[in-house]
Amino acid sequence: MLRLPKFSVLHPSSVAEAMQQMEDSQGQGRFLAGGTDLHPNMKHRLLEPKQLIALAGIEELHGISFADDGSCRIGAMTSLHEVATHPRLQSSYPALCQAAGLVSGPQLRHMGTLGGNxxxxxxxxxxxxxxxWRQALGFCMKKDGSKCHVVEGGSKCVAAASNDTAPALMTLQAELEWAQANGQSRMPIANLWQADGIWNKKVAPKELLVAIHLPAPSAHHFGAYGKLRDRGSIDFPLFGLAVTLDCNTDKTILSAGLCAVALQARPWPLKKAEALLVGTRLGDESFLAAVEQVAALASKQCRPMPNIPGDHEYRQAMVPVYTRHTLFAAAENRGPVHLL
Ligand SMILES: Cc1cc2nc3c(=O)[nH]c(=O)nc-3n(C[C@H](O)[C@H](O)[C@H](O)COP(=O)(O)OP(=O)(O)OC[C@H]3O[C@@H](n4cnc5c(N)ncnc54)[C@H](O)[C@@H]3O)c2cc1C
Ligand code: SF4
Known part of the structure; x- marks a missing residue:
């Protein structure tokens, strides 16, 4: 049995109190949301914070609300279950709800939060x-060691971003609201990531994600999430793809969003593929031809590595398959795509 290391837990009731507690912890603190990733990582001695700052009691971090202009605010502590099953979110942002609904299994979606994801x-x-296990192997660069077992002689960790909601939030152009020691700030989610598997974010762990903001969806918005995984539940993605399509009244695509995950350290936007879809009309020959081109391009641009479990050649072969299916699912207003 794996045991947790010793730690204490604080229960702030406001963002200001949480930030002060983080400051006081002098680098030994970590925010605790649902704990569904943090606790296993502590058991594996990947992280050993002395002080956990539990966010559950901070009211402003919870809940989903819509402004008059149709934009949406999701508190960072909102559970993945709430996100996946919220009726207005489902119709406004299908790719996000489908991605949240495919994270792990029901218990972990009730505990796990969007912010933690x-x-x-x-x-x-x-x-x-x-x-x-890690000691027997001589550890690795990400924790306790100096070499990489994925890229022999590599100087950079290529551990994979594996958060299902990240690509959906990328295609939806979400903005992230932060509390920092010196105040509050907002940034586009696209600016969050960096290509470093050791820490793939440009904000430090002591900065608090307060909320995720989504712009109002267009009148004719379509979206879907496709997830390759071994089983129908519990498993992290072996490959994930979010698709959003914004159309005019006759279903001609005005803009498209495609972003993949479970490849490398950061979620991977497929910008050239997006451009191929613009101007085609859902259901038309032009769309069918573009889907084939996009699938071929995704296959070239998405190169799974042996960083996460699952045969990487099989994952590679499934990239065009999941790309096609997820595009059709978005166009036909259905989804998610998994277990083909
Ligand atoms: C068996 C199993 C299967 C899983 N399958 C999947 C899967 O398929 N897809 C997937 O995406 N995930 C999966 N997960 C991981 C996890 O359940 C989810 O990613 C979940 O959303 C994490 O949220 P949490 O609230 O539990 O985060 P926590 O575990 O509490 O925190 C995760 C990290 O985020 C930090 N953090 C949390 N909230 C904030 C905040 N507001 N501001 C700043 N930092 C914060 C914490 O300090 C910690 O470093 C799985 C986990 C397990 C154990
Ligand atoms: S890619 Fe994997 S093996 Fe290589 S340094 Fe990162 S975590 Fe370690």
Whole structure:
């Protein structure tokens, strides 16, 4: 049995109190949301914070609300279950709800939060292991060691972003609201990531994600999420793809969003593929031809590595398959795509 290291827990009731407690912890603190990733990582001695700052009691971090202009605010502590099952979110932002609904299994979606999913650590089959296992292998660059087992001689960790909601939030052009020691700020989610598997975010762990803001969807918005995984539940993505399509009244695509996950350290937007879809009309020959081109391009641009479990050649072969299916699911207002 793996045991947790010793730690204490604080229960702030406001963002200001939480930030002060983080400051006082002098680098030993970590925010605790649902704990569904943090606790396993602590058991594996990947993280050993002395002080957990539990966010559950801070009211402003909870809930989903819509402004008069149709834009949406989701508190960082809102559970994945709430996100996945909220009727207005489902009709406004289908790709996000489908992605949230495919995270892990029901219990973990009730405990796990959207904020915790955005802030999820990168994953690697050589890293997400017990201390004993990692020690037997001589550790690795991400924790306790100096070499990489995925890229021999590599100087950069390529552990994979594996958070299902991240690509959906990228295609929806979400903005993230932060509390920092010196005040509050907002940033587009696209600016959050960096290509470093050791820490793939440009904000420090001591900064608090307060809320996720989504712009109002267009009148004719379509979206879907496709997730390759071994089983129908519990598993992290072996490949994930979010698709959004914004159309005019005759279903001609005005703009498209495609973003993949479970490849490398950051979610991977497929910008050239997006451009191929613009101007085509859902259901027309032009759309069918563009889907084939996009699938071929995705296959070239998405190169799964042996960083996460699952045969990477199989994952590679499934990239065009999931790309096609997810595009059709979005166009036909259905989804999610998994277990083909
Ligand atoms: C068996 C299993 C299967 C899983 N399958 C999936 C899966 O398929 N897809 C997937 O995406 N995830 C999966 N997960 C991971 C996890 O359940 C989810 O990612 C979940 O959304 C994490 O949210 P949480 O609230 O539990 O975060 P926590 O575990 O509490 O926190 C995760 C990290 O985020 C930080 N953090 C949390 N909230 C904030 C905040 N507001 N501001 C700043 N930092 C914050 C924490 O300090 C910690 O570093 C799985 C986990 C398990 C154990
Ligand atoms: S990619 Fe994996 S093995 Fe390589 S340094 Fe990162 S966690 Fe370690």
């Amino acid at each position: 955005v802030m999820l650590d990168t994953r690697c089959q050589w890293y997400n292991q017990s201390y004993f």
